[in-house]
Amino acid sequence: MKTLVSIILALILAAATGLPVSAQVAGRAIISPVPIYPREGKIPEAWKDNFVFLDPAAGEVVVSYPDEQQPGMRVTLRFGRHDQVDPVIGSVVVRQSGGLYHYEYTVRNGARARLEIKLWSLVVGSQDSQLTGAHPTWRTSSAASPFSRPGSIRPEVVVTWSAGARNMHLPKGLAIGGFRVVSSYKPGLTLAYAQAAVESEYTEAAARTLPPAVAEQLSRIMSPDWDTAQVMTVGPKFTTGDPKELIAMDFHRGLSQLAVTGALKADSPFVSSAISALISHMQSPGSAGPPLDFLEKAAPGLETEVAVAMKLSLQ
């Protein structure tokens, strides 16, 4: 029965798109800082100066370079990629009576995940003396942000939750809540990222064994920019002293990013109205901040989360 339904759907798709029925639906079109590893593992002469490759089929990075000890042979290593997860992060933020903001998160490892989530991190504004993070079972820590993004009002730090034992990792399709942050910072759109538990971990010790040219190429693809699964969510970002003009610009940037990447629909009533209002405010700011009458247009889900953050930070 399922096969029959699939065939019918394929025929409908073919008729709608004008494509031949035999067309193969391929995986993806991508850009990478290192080349794709050849399917048969045979590296052509043209790639002789390339020692690091991406193997999307295996979800790994392949390192292959001439073995100085055995001429004609190659050293081949494989390291797991940490972006083989599909984080879906939901947030709720509430302003407490003492002026602190209480953030609570749920994390789901979505349908596109290949591996379990072993940790996830939230990028937040630095120098917040009130910042705390907690979870009943995952370990909480903080460190300087591994990312440097142009346009930040101030340097950033990350709050990281680690599962610890393997049986605590978050498998595909499951969700866990109870991740909490308390901060004096008002909410804005920020980065969150998750990392997978991999079998072959790239370590400092492994890095030391590599020739410098190989290590340099490897650093391109193993950097946090390329080796984490990132989403945008709501998190502590603005001090009470941050001007609304800066907050408006930051929300404009975040909404634009979400619209371009398809995480939010650019033509939704909420997104289009919000972006328009924010641009007007950036051009001609008023002391009261931008009009927020578009908040009521927010659809459930991420739009509502963004709307709540805008209400708390811009009103």
Place this chain on the structure above:
Amino acid sequence: MRGVANRALLSESPEGQRATFRTLLRINYCNGASRKGENTLKKSFRVDCGQFFSRTSEAGAVLIGLICLVPRPAQAVVNYSLNWKPNVVSVAYAACLDAYGYGVPGASVSVTVNWVANSNSHLHPNTSGHPKSVLSPSSGITDSTGNLQMQIQTSQVGQDEYATITCSKPGWLFPVGTKYFTVGYADVYYNDHPEFWEKVGATSNHGSVFYNRYMMTSAAYNLYYTTQDYRNFFEDTSLIGANDQALPYGGVFDLNSNWNPPHTYHYRGTAGDMRGNMQAYSIPVSRQQWFVDRCTFYGAALAQIEYANPNDSDAGVADQRRHVHCHWPLVP
């Protein structure tokens, strides 16, 4: 049991609500709810998320918010943090992958780059000549390994951009790929000291006075100390009009909205201009050389009075653009 959990969600303390919420998530995503459980969950979702804005109770807001966020579709996982500095060349590889993740040889791949309107407070996206990063080549046929090597040359303009990757090959259907990235300097931050400075320099094309004051930390300290010394020496000074530093991402600060210089020294977040035209909060003409000398004392690579006229005095200046410009060496 699920019905009991759902009732608890509506009645317990905030702590209890969170615990129950986790239980509901497990039911929803892990176990596959029984028909009875499904009904219970659907019932719990019959909450108007619009209520969030009319709720005054914090516990109530948490409750509704938690319920509203449960049926969330997945976001596309995107490398939001990718960024390149302006005017640099990097190597990249475009590839068309089959359903298993292997490169497809002989596919036609094309990559186009677009800018994101109004990013980096360039609120004039449609003025002519808006540059963007350039790919070379921007299209071609994937080789035997499924790769097409290309170079990306970023523009001088700091802005958000995105690449759209399109693959085609007879008999294949490739979804279009998107890669988001930012062109700019990540080591410049908002730099204002309202106790010293009156913000000036708003323009409609680059926004309010809040968007022209980003600076690298070391230069920001030097400008701060220079201003502090000036105010200590000239005790009758209240505030000084602080004009352009750099835009939030740095890069071209096109005063004429044409994506080109002048204002080259304001690309990198190492420079600051102080008002010197005898309008409100101006450094008086008679004191401007003192400020210049103090910038030099704090290590400025260049400190000078710009748009000066020989007849300028504390009574008035000929060119309203007159200002003190100081910039400091780039500290890696």
